[in-house]
Amino acid sequence: MQEVKKLWDEVRELSLGSNSTIERLESPPTPLQFLRDYVSQNKPCIIKNVSLHHQWPAFSLWPHPSYLSKTLSSSPPVSVHLSPNGRADSLVTLTHPRSGEISQCFASAHVERLPFDEALQLVSNSKNGDVVAYLQQQNDCFRDEYSVLGSDCDEHIAWATEALGCYPEAVNLWIGNQLSETSFHKDHYENLYTVVSGQKHFLLLPPTDVHRMYIRQYPAAHYSYSRVNDVERFTLELEEPVRYVPWCSVNPYPSPETRESEMAKFPLYFNGPKPFECTVNAGEILYLPSMWFHHVRQSPDDNGYTIALNYCKAKASFLCPYFKI
């Protein structure tokens, strides 16, 4: 274990810095700077003033819900994730119906496709303990479900495309509010996470901190949701046959009642180096390199929504694009 702890320290000392903050660039980097200083080092950064340099109409139009509703009024339905507490795709304690045994499972949201206006209304009517809605689908939903908004932003981020050597494989739109939270996980793709309205709050840990996440196998479960005579009900059902999902066990924000026990269960997380912490504001892009662990919370804009767009591509062998520049 001593060697692993030394590795965490050395990664911070040699590459990431030890003050737990993410570097902020005043303006978009050149492709060469981006590749040399961040992509090839697998190091996150935040690019400020994107709205000035890229001048997407999205930054001024999307914060107005009436613009989105009007523009999307004759589009096909959009995907909305529903859960009782805004914590879908995360660990939930489940009492087994037959044995009464208490265990944890990996719970996925109930996903519905609804007309945009109806889906947006569900976000603003969200209530913790009742129903929390999050418009999202990580399957290129922006180019599929929201294609009419395509001319409001760039199809790709030119300096990143040049540095990474190819166009994004998926572009996803996220519309939620402070009630939705994304639990710690990692992805295998390079992520240019652009906040259009509101703020996103990230906790980040480098891939070398994998042991601090206590990744364990949890049985997969799904929320199913019903609305009968205005009575809304979620039930959590384990998948059958059982399927196991490897997931991070750490909740970085335990309640005051569970804090002590969580700290005792996950000492490497709570007693190790602090995670990198950053808030990404409207008009900024977070470069989130592949395999970094991330936990995401959000604060809404004045109209009650947080809107973000992320451009993703699988990590290539980064030496290839480097030599293309």
Ligand SMILES: O=C(O)CCC(=O)C(=O)O
């Ligand atoms: O914005 C969020 O809620 C989660 C974003 C995320 O996890 C991702 O882009 O991989």
